[in-house]
Amino acid sequence: xxxxxxxxxxxFCIVAHIDHGKSTLADRIIEKTGLLTSREMQxxxxxxxxxxxxxxxxxxxxxxxxxxxxxxxxEYIFNLIDxxxxxxxxxxxxxxxxxxxxxxLVVDAAQGIEAQTLAxxxxxxxxxxxxxxxxxxxxLPSADPDRVIEEIEDVIGIEAHDxxxxxxxxxxxxxxxxxxxxxxIPAPTGDPEAPLQALIFDxxxxxxxxxxxxxxxxxxxxxxxTPIRMMATGADAEVxxxxxxxxxxxxxxxxxSAGMVGYITGSIKNVKDTRVGDTVTDRSNPCAEPLPxxxxxQSMVYCGLYPADGAKYPDLRDAxxxxxxxxxxxxxxxxxxxxxxxxxxxxFLGLLHLEIVQERLEREYxxxxxxxxxxxxxxxxxxxxxxxxxxxxSNLPDPSEIDYMEEPVVSAEIMVTTEFIGSIMELCQERxxxxxxxxxxxxxxxxxxxxxxxxxxxxxxFDALKSRSRGYxxxxxEFKGYVQSNLVKLxxxxxxxxxxxxxxxxxxxxxxxRGRKMCEKLKDEIPRHLFEIPIQAAVGGKIIARETVKAxxxxxxxxxxxxxxxxxxxxxxxxxxxxxxxxxxxNVEIPQKAFMSVLKxxxx
Amino acid sequence: MRVVSKCIILHYMKRELELxxxxxxxxxxxxxxxxxxxxAEKSVQAAYVQRLCREIEEAxxxxxxxxxxxxxxGGGTPSLLDAGHIRRIMGTIKDYxxxxxxxxxxxxxxxxxxxxxxxxIWREARxxxxxxxxxxxxxxxxxxxxxxxxxxxxxxxxxxxxAAGFRNINVDLMSALPGQTCGGWKDTLLKVxxxxxxxxxxxxxxxxxxxxxxxxxxxHPELLPTEEEDRQMYEDxxxxxxxxxxxxxxxxxxxxxxxxxxxxxxYWNRTEYKGFGLGAAxxxxxxxxxxxxxxxxxxxxxxxxxxEELSEQAVREEYFFLGxxxxxxxxxxxxxxxxxxxxxxxxxxxxxxxRNGRICLTDRGIDVSNYxxxxxxDD
Numbered sequence: 001x002x003x004x005x006x007x008x009x010x011x012f013c014i015v016a017h018i019d020h021g022k023s024t025l026a027d028r029i030i031e032k033t034g035l036l037t038s039r040e041m042q043x044x045x046x047x048x049x050x051x052x053x054x055x056x057x058x059x060x061x062x063x064x065x066x067x068x069x070x071x072x073x074x075e076y077i078f079n080l081i082d083x084x085x086x087x088x089x090x091x092x093x094x095x096x097x098x099x100x101x102x103x104x105l106v107v108d109a110a111q112g113i114e115a116q117t118l119a120x121x122x123x124x125x126x127x128x129x130x131x132x133x134x135x136x137x138x139x140l141p142s143a144d145p146d147r148v149i150e151e152i153e154d155v156i157g158i159e160a161h162d163x164x165x166x167x168x169x170x171x172x173x174x175x176x177x178x179x180x181x182x183x184x185i186p187a188p189t190g191d192p193e194a195p196l197q198a199l200i201f202d203x204x205x206x207x208x209x210x211x212x213x214x215x216x217x218x219x220x221x222x223x224x225x226t227p228i229r230m231m232a233t234g235a236d237a238e239v240x241x242x243x244x245x246x247x248x249x250x251x252x253x254x255x256x257s258a259g260m261v262g263y264i265t266g267s268i269k270n271v272k273d274t275r276v277g278d279t280v281t282d283r284s285n286p287c288a289e290p291l292p293x294x295x296x297x298q299s300m301v302y303c304g305l306y307p308a309d310g311a312k313y314p315d316l317r318d319a320x321x322x323x324x325x326x327x328x329x330x331x332x333x334x335x336x337x338x339x340x341x342x343x344x345x346x347x348f349l350g351l352l353h354l355e356i357v358q359e360r361l362e363r364e365y366x367x368x369x370x371x372x373x374x375x376x377x378x379x380x381x382x383x384x385x386x387x388x389x390x391x392x393x394s395n396l397p398d399p400s401e402i403d404y405m406e407e408p409v410v411s412a413e414i415m416v417t418t419e420f421i422g423s424i425m426e427l428c429q430e431r432x433x434x435x436x437x438x439x440x441x442x443x444x445x446x447x448x449x450x451x452x453x454x455x456x457x458x459x460x461x462f463d464a465l466k467s468r469s470r471g472y473x474x475x476x477x478e479f480k481g482y483v484q485s486n487l488v489k490l491x492x493x494x495x496x497x498x499x500x501x502x503x504x505x506x507x508x509x510x511x512x513x514r515g516r517k518m519c520e521k522l523k524d525e526i527p528r529h530l531f532e533i534p535i536q537a538a539v540g541g542k543i544i545a546r547e548t549v550k551a552x553x554x555x556x557x558x559x560x561x562x563x564x565x566x567x568x569x570x571x572x573x574x575x576x577x578x579x580x581x582x583x584x585x586x587n588v589e590i591p592q593k594a595f596m597s598v599l600k601x602x603x604x
Numbered sequence: 605m606r607v608v609s610k611c612i613i614l615h616y617m618k619r620e621l622e623l624x625x626x627x628x629x630x631x632x633x634x635x636x637x638x639x640x641x642x643x644a645e646k647s648v649q650a651a652y653v654q655r656l657c658r659e660i661e662e663a664x665x666x667x668x669x670x671x672x673x674x675x676x677x678g679g680g681t682p683s684l685l686d687a688g689h690i691r692r693i694m695g696t697i698k699d700y701x702x703x704x705x706x707x708x709x710x711x712x713x714x715x716x717x718x719x720x721x722x723x724x725i726w727r728e729a730r731x732x733x734x735x736x737x738x739x740x741x742x743x744x745x746x747x748x749x750x751x752x753x754x755x756x757x758x759x760x761x762x763x764x765x766x767a768a769g770f771r772n773i774n775v776d777l778m779s780a781l782p783g784q785t786c787g788g789w790k791d792t793l794l795k796v797x798x799x800x801x802x803x804x805x806x807x808x809x810x811x812x813x814x815x816x817x818x819x820x821x822x823x824h825p826e827l828l829p830t831e832e833e834d835r836q837m838y839e840d841x842x843x844x845x846x847x848x849x850x851x852x853x854x855x856x857x858x859x860x861x862x863x864x865x866x867x868x869x870x871y872w873n874r875t876e877y878k879g880f881g882l883g884a885a886x887x888x889x890x891x892x893x894x895x896x897x898x899x900x901x902x903x904x905x906x907x908x909x910x911x912e913e914l915s916e917q918a919v920r921e922e923y924f925f926l927g928x929x930x931x932x933x934x935x936x937x938x939x940x941x942x943x944x945x946x947x948x949x950x951x952x953x954x955x956x957x958x959r960n961g962r963i964c965l966t967d968r969g970i971d972v973s974n975y976x977x978x979x980x981x982d983d
Binding site: 563572573575 | 624808831832834835838855856871877879885886887892894910912918921922925926953955970971972973974975977978979981983
């Protein structure tokens with residue numbers, strides 16, 4: 001195979017605020033460079049999980065190599081690395097960016113710059129990427145490209161006057177994007193003869209090939225037989241195959257050398273050995289230093305996952321293990337709940353990540369799950385000087401042993417049109433936000449900066465933000481640190497029995513309010529039984545709220561007509577089936593969704 | 605000689621069979637109704653009756669083994685049909701099946717579709733029981749339900765039926781209607797018992813999915829009487845009907861002594877029955893079948909819909925969830941051991957009681973019968 005000329009390679013990614021058209025542009029680029037005809041194109045090639053397509057989000061980084069024949073007559077190799085678009089996956093985004101030499105910034109011609117636009121651009125600039133702006137959706141009636149170009153120049157401070165004005169949807173002016181990729185995004189550098197230094201930006205598990213490492217070769221060359229080592233985890237392997245990414249398939253090749261993007265396999269059994277951000281080197285000729293920026297992914301949100309049917313516990317464990325093969329950020333360890341039996345305490349990057357894992361378990365592994373209220377990691381400082389990191393509210397030590405507690409906070413940036421500033425500030429205050437400042441982006445839009453407790457934003461903050469700004473606010477945050485806080489454990493008693501799986505940690509000032517709402521919510525969720533059921537909320541053994549589910553008075557079937565017994569049986573079976581989706585706690589049957597009630601306390 | 609005597613025995617030992625005849629036509633679809641029924645042209649009705657008679661004829665092999673103990677014309681509104689059609693259907697039945705001399709033959713007849721001439725023809729056709737769908741004695745409620753008749757029209761029809769010689773009449777009533785009060789329901793009950801029908805069916809409204817009522821009330825239960833009011837209505841029903849000599853013999857059915865509906869009791873007793881017509885269900889041996897519910901296919905002669913052979917388990921479950929609907933309860937017999945724990949639990953919860961070796965629902969058990977009956981299904 002002929003050596004590939006580095007100057008003919010372009011490694012880039014596309015960054016954008018959600019819904020600004022990132023995936024659509026990626027599709028167009030793939031289509032225009034002839035990798036697939038438009039007939040073969042399934043809409044949004046790169047989002048290949050069902051879930052991704054349904055939700056219109058990218059969950060896992062995706063990469064594709066295409067060949068572009070430029071107007072100068074030369075052929076260029078484009079490696080397009082698609083990055084996840086959600087704040088939960090910030091670290092993955094950062095590693096994907098590190099694998100690129102430039103970034104296409106897609107901005108919606110109608111909406112202009114949004115919070116994630118800024119966050120992503122800054123992330124790209126932090127990685128010394130050349131950012132090439134593209135104005136998308138010029139086909140919209142409300143498009144105003146001139147204003148948006150001005151905004152990009154003013155707010156971000158990058159040259160934008162010659163930014164291609166395109167419609168990724170119709171394909172208009174996409175050719176211009178392709179040409180600019182060649183002129184505006186630099187070719188990679190690096191010495192193919194130097195010791196191997198390759199950045200892992202993702203990995204997937206394949207049941208035949210083992211772990212497939214997605215990497216960018218920074219220095220040196222890797223080929224079949226190279227003895228490799230992952231520098232952070234220390235895992236070793238022999239390379240079995242190297243190659244690059246076709247559309248949805250792996251295409252083996254001879255070697256990958258400096259500047260190239262591709263994959264490596266080597267009978268690696270565990271995705272944990274190939275952490276995103278780690279550096280791959282040649283054991284026989286190692287590089288001096290790993291690439292900078294590696295960090296161990298830390299879960300931010302925890303919850304309990306339990307099989308609805310206790311007998312499915314081993315199935316849940318297998319499913320989690322399999323998911324973890326492809327998702328190193330997913331953590332889990334066994335736990336036991338008095339109410340729910342055997343299950344797992346699982347750690348996630350954020351609530352979206354949690355929802356995705358939950359949905360995949362239910363869809364791909366056909367499991368019926370009970371999920372407990374998600375929480376963050378609290379630090380509990382005990383009077384004896386010990387500190388414990390609390391992921392499960394049930395493990396909170398006795399109040400007498402607690403000196404003080406800390407909770408994680410984030411710094412949040414909210415971009416909002418000026419008319420909604422008041423209501424958004426009010427929202428942030430309700431969520432115990434600390435105001436840090438405000439900048440005007442333009443006359444009618446401002447960037448609000450707040451420090452917010454993570455546990456106030458993981459549930460429904462985003463929804464509340466949207467509803468209070470009629471959808472116009474955008475939001476981004478990053479983890480800041482831990483601060484001391486007045487926290488209490490709110491317990492729920494159903495029919496006088498404490499239900500451990502319903503306990504959650506809450507700020508002292510909102511305990512009463514939350515307790516009351518929780519009781520109201522549960523009253524609606526728990527069906528009537530043959531007897532009356534008190535529902536109580538308590539803090540430290542003291543009851544602070546109570547509701548009652550009245551006893552069931554009547555439950556009769558409709559008329560049975562013309563001897564249609566089959567239908568009658570079906571109705572009874574449905575009733576019985578409904579019971580199966582319940583959890584028996586003492587004498588009370590609690591529907592599984594009740595365990596997520598705490599999430600919906602503010603949706604009135 | 606032996607062979608001959610066996611034939612004689614067979615003849616005299618013919619098994620009991622109930623017939624159900626489905627007439628899927630009505631003058632207008634009521635807002636709460638989810639039965640298989642719709643308005644149709646006279647010509648469609650005629651074609652349907654033609655096909656129905658063919659179906660009855662084609663199944664006449666059954667006559668070798670069975671004799672008919674009851675016939676029930678249900679719908680829809682069977683009384684909507686030209687009386688000649690009913691005469692023809694009954695004629696076909698009598699031509700092909702042995703019908704016991706004391707057979708109970710019921711026709712559902714809705715007020716507003718009954719007249720002197722029809723009543724006479726029905727009598728001639730051996731119809732001996734009318735089931736009249738009154739639902740309410742309050743004209744406002746009748747309108748809300750989408751009924752085509754008023755209380756006064758019912759009264760007129762009822763008296764006509766009596767005058768024509770019908771000695772066994774059921775009146776269908778419906779409680780827990782939107783906007784209905786306990787007082788209003790009592791009023792309906794009293795007006796009806798005053799007429800002295802032999803039988804009263806009193807169901808509470810169930811808002812079924814797919815009906816206009818579901819659209820109206822599915823999301824707005826506050827427009828319907830509360831569970832408490834609903835139950836009060838149930839209690840009033842039993843008290844008032846009891847006072848006037850009606851005995852509750854099934855969860856929602858009341859009759860003067862000797863007038864319990866034999867046909868419906870057959871369903872709860874798992875008596876064999878054959879249903880003819882669109883969507884009609886049958887139980888023969890341990891096989892339950894349901895006819896085609898697509899009218900055009902039915903008219904083409906494709907009667908068959910679904911078929912299910914009951915397992916031993918299904919038979920056991922049915923035995924209880926059907927039998928317990930009767931106030932006399934069921935004899936747990938051979939299944940006592942199987943359900944020992946459940947029977948104990950339900951007794952402890954005050955939902956069932958044992959009387960003369962039979963398991964019966966208590967008053968509380970009747971209120972929550974759905975819950976109790978579902979317990980008899982295996983996990």
